[in-house]
Amino acid sequence: MRKQEVYQEIEQTFGLVPSMFKEVPEPMLEHEWKLFRQIQLDKGPIPQKYRELIGLAISGVTKCRYCTFYHTEVARLFGATDEEIEAAAHYAKSSAGWSAYINGLQVDYETFCSEVKQACEHVRSSQRRAGKQASAETRTGLH
Structure with a gap:
């Protein structure tokens, strides 16, 4: 071409x-x-608005003003609210901050991975229990 x-x-x-x-x-x-x-x-597996919010978060961390402007405007084009834009930027700030902290302290990686898996299993288990509880309340008419 x-x-x-x-x-x-x-x-x-x-x-x-x-x-x-x-x-x-x-x-x-x-x-x-x-x-x-x-x-x-x-189109891809992640809806456009969410891809742009991810792009905004990444560009905030990389400090690229071109990308920050682009992804903010395109996120708005696809329906992102000011609140969602702020939340994406705040999430990036939190993630980058924790990354700097735990990498700087050299937290043991294997322990970290094990703890994340343990925490996720705890949440899954809690969600299953809550789902069973909600299902029982619906069947008995209790709220």
């Missing part, structure tokens, strides 16, 4: 050819556009 054909496809998608695509060397343009389209635009 020639450069102009790729540009035409990009313009049909966005209404313009963003300058970031004009910076891509011509031999790589078709490949980069195809990759961008597949990862950023095509």
